[in-house]
Amino acid sequence: MNLEPIKTCRNCNSDQLSTIMSVGEQYIAAYTPKDTEPEPVLDKFPLELIRCKASNCGLVQLRHSTPSDILYERYFYRSGINKTMTDNLNEIAIQAMSKVELNENDIVLDIGCNDGTLLKNYKTKKLRVVGIDPAKNMAQFSKETGANIIVDYFNEKSFVKHYGNEKAKIITSIAMFYDLEEPNQFISDIVNILDNNGVWVIELKYLPTMIFQNAFDNIVHEHIEYYHFSVIENMLKKHSLKAIDVLLNDSNGGSIRVFVKHSNQPIDVESEKHLAEVRDSEAAMNLNTDKPYEEFLQRCEKLRDDTISFIKKEVNAGKKIHAYGASTKGNTILQYYGLDDNLIDAIADRNPDKWYRKTIGTNLKIISEEESRS
Structure with missing residues (x-):
């Protein structure tokens, strides 16, 4: 299948795009199906990693986008089968709850909820628990949590359709923010549904760790962008949001977890240290150079x-x-x-x-x- 390469950056719309490396044209599916399973897509799609060289950007991304319906409408990775991932999602939910004051009947939303593993952490609370995910075959598992599962791609419209003008106190988007064709539109939608005192937690693979580990195998069709923290901070600032804490962890071979609030919210002293450490570490890597x-x-x-x-x-x-x-x-x-x-x-x-x-x-x-x- 022929895919048109992008002509401008997915973040800043600059045309200053430079190739980092290509791992060639690759199949999406990793292995053959069983008799009862649908045939996988057997087209090859290019995997070329590029960097935006605009001075105010630096986003690393793929030159081509594979159609989302091929990637996500049937998705076979389940978070709940992997104990390491289950523990990681439990920790995220606990930390998110520690960053806000939760009240009875507050909305907590997991975007890309997969099989509902993260949502289970809210069961003992008197909250309205919501998951959004386009993978139809995952809904049978996520609905077992008792959460309201919306089988759809996330945007403001899909949330408002169910909850009107209400806002979410906690929003999580784990291992999916780097899968977005229009990340700024996604952030804009988050801004419009996030409670004034709410927190949005992003976790995704961390570009500096990928570089340090020579982990070119992280370059896969579903992950369109490859972020470092300074790029995330600049994007948030454009939408009147800010990082109020950041943590690095070993999930998925090395991830960054960013806690985001509206820009008028305070940051505690310990979190300021975390933010400074990551900023200094990235500055030493000269990620804005070739x-x-x-x-x-x-x-x-x-x-x-x-x-x-x-x-x-x-x-x-x-x-x-x-x-x-x-x-x-x-x-x-x-x-x-x-x-x-x-x-x-x-x-x-x-x-x-x-x-x-x-x-x-x-x-x-x-x-x-x-x-x-x-």
Whole structure:
């Protein structure tokens, strides 16, 4: 499928867009379906990472946008299956509640609520709990929480349709703010439904950590933008919002959690320290220059070349090679490296639902850890 490249930045509309790296055209689906499942989309879509070089911006983003209906209307990742993610979402809800004064019947909203794992943390409170998510197959799980689930993409209109002029005291958008074609419109919609004393919590993968870890496998079709904190702060300022606290964590390989309020709200002393630490750390990385991105590309290319060379050497020596982890990120690596069943015998995964499928585009049989070790 041919996708038109963007001509201007998704944040500031500048046309000063520079390529960081490309991992080529890649399949969206990671593995083949079972007999009862629908066929995945087997078109390839480009994955090219670019940076806006406008002085007041610096947003890192994809050059192409994959149609959202292909990405989200059936979505197979479930937060509640992963204990680490469940614990992370529990922590987010607890911290969000600590940032506001909640009253009976207040609205708490999770955007991109997935299977409702975060929403469960509000069950003991006398609150109106709301989740919005376009994935129809996730609604059966999220509705079990007792929350009001709106199966739709979030915007002000979809919220107002159900709640009129009422405002939300807590809004969370976890691992989804970087999936937006129009992030400023999203922020504008948040402003209009956020209570004057409310808090909006954003958590997403953190660009500086991705660069430090050489984690090019974070470049996937659903994640359109790759944020560092200074970009987020500048965007918030345009909408009369501000970060009142920021925390870094290990979720999804390294994430940033930003607590946002209307610009007239106070910031406590401890939170000011957190904000200053992240700002200083980013300033030291010179993220507004080409250098960190050029070095990132060089390291990723060396990793690719060294890995391919090692695997070919071992195969030529008569060794069998197994990969581990049949994930979307794993298949990004396999496709970028050009590794398939000519070099790798199988790929092990602990999730039994994936066993006996094959990775798409690389044709590796997925087996259990036990079978891989035998």
